[in-house]
Amino acid sequence: MSATLPLATPMLDPPVAPRDHAAGPAGARVTLVEYADFECPSCGAAHEVIQAARRAFGDNLRLVFRHFPLRDSHPHALDAARAAEAAAEQGQFWPMHDRMFQRQHALEPEDLARYARKLDLDVVRWGRVKALPSTEERVLADLASGRRSGVRGTPTLFINGARYDGPIERGLLMGALARAALAPHDGHGREP
């Protein structure tokens, strides 16, 4: 006879830290962490829902983005992630992130360079940083943290540190975020 043990919800590992790309105040009532791949169409669809959530929650929401490039199925994903990291070095991570999600069909190196020019980045510096081994290591560190946190595919979301397993549909995600925002927590899914 075997007893059925309740399965624990996977938690974010490591918790959100200053090294993460975050948009929104650190003291926001809810922190949404997204593991995503710039070339993944589902991530593109989720991007629109998450943008709507950012508008709806305002300063009550902090969005954190972590890379999870699926290199086997998306050949441009790693390069796009490096491009975003190189843009981050010039303080333009989020504009680059938004631009790549809006143009997922065009992620060739020349497309990425064009986006960098459009964002008024120092393109030479951007290209140099993009090619650095440390940039790729930064992306792969996110990938490793995703695997530790129980990420199996993209997009995967964590709301206040706990993995969100529901559909990434506007009404449902908003409801889950609102419930998390109203629950007492310390921003990492732990009771204070």
Added chain:
Amino acid sequence: MSAEPSPAVRVAVREIGRHTLVRLLGYYVIAGGLLLLLSAVLPQNAAPTVAPSAPMPSTMGGMLDWFRGEVALFPNGAPRWVDALFQMIGAVVLVIPLAFTYVRTRTRVKFDHSLVQTVIMLPVVVTAILVVVRDSLALAFSLAGIVAAVRFRNNLKESGDAVYIFGAIGIGFASGIHALSVAAVLSIMFVVVELALWKFNFSADFERTFARLCLPSKADLAGVAEPADAPPEKPTAAAAAADGKSTRLRIYVDRVEAARPLIETVLARDAKRWSLDAEEPTTEHGAPVLAYRVRPRKSVGLEGLRSNLLREGAPHVVAADDAPEL
């Protein structure tokens, strides 16, 4: 010296599109000329007999008869198939503005590609049927029998699309009985009214006005919904708010009784119109939601209103989503 159009007229022209109006007008002028010429070249009945050497008459009717007599290809009346062809061409020419209006007034979500083709083809078929049936009661009954035997069932994407089908049938019918002038009037009338209804979003913005007219005085209008949103194409809600149209705001709160007075204080100040649309209780998967239809003041805008709701509604209001559906 040309008079400057009033601002209201300028806005109407701009929103429908100056090019749209000019193209439609030009199309009707050219189509009218073409059909008049064809009716002279391919007369249904024998062309008026005018002696070749006779001088050009001075009256308008006489001039037309003289012109028809000069240019008619079939002085004794066009053969039946030529006549049918002319009527079908007339039907197509007059139905194209309907198809154009459909394309112009439908959004991407409501647009039905196959309906455009149907609207163009339908009058041709209707014209052909009427040419075949003519005055034969027996043929009419046969047609009714055939139609009854075939199932024509199709779900239209929009109930308003049925009007286009009827319009196309009407044009086909008029063409089929040699009443192209009636078909032309129907076509022009249809296009003008449809564009006007679309431009003014008739009834959507005036639902409450109609309610005031139809309901007893002092009746409670709270249950009368504000106009519905445009379809969920982004950034619909923001664009609608910018245009001064209403938006559906789903406001996530912790406790309805605590949040509602705070929300409604902000709405009373920052919204031109607002009404509570629905109150969704707490569910297993989410927080309670108060859904309002709001028309923000232009000076505030949707984003300003949302920001004020979040700031002044804190800590009871956590989010305000402009999602168009529940």
